Amino acid sequence: MSERRHRFWHDVVKYRTLLLMLAPAVLLFFLFSYIPMSGIVIAFKRFDYVGGVFGSPWVGLDNFKFFFESGDAWRVTRNTVLYNLGFIILGNLLPMITAILLFEVGGKWFRKLTQSMLFLPYFISWVVVGSIAYNFFSYEVGTINGLLTWIGMDPIDIYNTPAYWPVILLVVNTWKTLGYGTVMYLAAITSIDKEMYEAAEMDGANVFQRILHVTVPNLYPTLIILVLLAIGNIFQGDFGMFYNMIGNNGLLFSSTDVIDTFVFRLLIGSNEIGMSAAAGVYQSVLGFVTILLANYAVRKYDKERALF
DSSP, X not given: OHHHHHHHHHHHHHTHHHHHHHHHHHHHHIIIIIGGGGGGGGGGBOOOTTTHHHHSOBOTTHHHHHHHHTSOHHHXXXXXXXXXXXXXXXXXXXXXXXXXXXXXXXXXXXXXXXXXXHHGGGGXXXXXXXXXXXXXXXXXXXXXXXXXXXXXXXXXXXXXOGGGHHHHHHHHHHHHHHHHHHHHHHHHHHTSOHHHHHHHHHTTOOHHHHIIIIIHHHHXXXXXXXXXXXXXXXXXXXXXXXXXXXXXXXXXXXXXXXXXXXXXXXXXXXXXXXXXXXHHXXXXXXXXXXXXXXXXXXHHHOGGGSOO
C-alpha cells in the first residue's frame, strides 16, 4: 500500500505541469456539473420560495405521477427519441459520404472552398435560422408560397400543418451540422495510412473498391464514438432549434414537442418547478441508462472501441 502511495505522489510530481493545465477544466466541470446535481431533490418536493431547495416540503413521487398522468410524457418522449434517431442517422451518414467525396476530389482549392461553405451554417445561430425558415415558410410572405402563387397553385399553410415539420426539422438540422460532421470524418480519413491505399492500387482496386475496403472500415472507430456520444443525448432535444423553429405554436406540438420544450413551457406557464424538475430527472435517467446499454453492446462487439 505504501509503495502504491509513493508511486502515486511520484506521478503527481512528475506530471505536475500537465495536472496544473488540467486543473481549471476539472474545477469548472465540478462547479457546473456535479455541485448542481444536489438540486435533483426539487423533483421530489413541492417547491416554494420561502423554504428554498432544501426547505420545501417533500411530496415523494407526486411530481412524476402528475407528469405521466398528464398524457404528455409518451408524446414528448416519442418525439425526442425519433427526432434524435433521425439526426444520428443523417448526421453521420451524410457527413461520412461528403467527407469521402471531398477526399477523393483532386482539386485542393475546390476541396477547401467546399469545406468552408459547408461549415458556414454551423456558425449561424438558431435564432437566425428560425427567421430564415419563417421567410421561407410563412403563409402570407413566405418565398415558397410566393412561388406557388406565381405559378398558379394554392399556397400551403406550413405553420399550421404538423405533418410537414418532421421533414423540415431533419433537413434544417442536417444542413446546419453537415459541415461540422464532415470535418470530423475528413480528419479521420486523412489519418489513414497512405500505404494502405497504395497497396490497394497495386492490387488493382478501383476508387470504389478503395472506398469500400479501405476508407469505410477505417472510419468505424470514429463512427462508433460519435454514435455513442449522440446516443447519450438521445433523450435531449436541441432546445434552441425546436424553440426557435416552432416557438409557442400549439398546432405543431403533436409532431414537434420534445422533452426540453415541454419542460420549458411547463416552468414558464405554470411555475411548477417541481414537476419541471421531475421531467428533467426522467430525461437524464433515460439518457444515462441508454448510454450504458449502448456501450455494453459495443463492448460485446468490439471491446477496444467502447467508451469505457
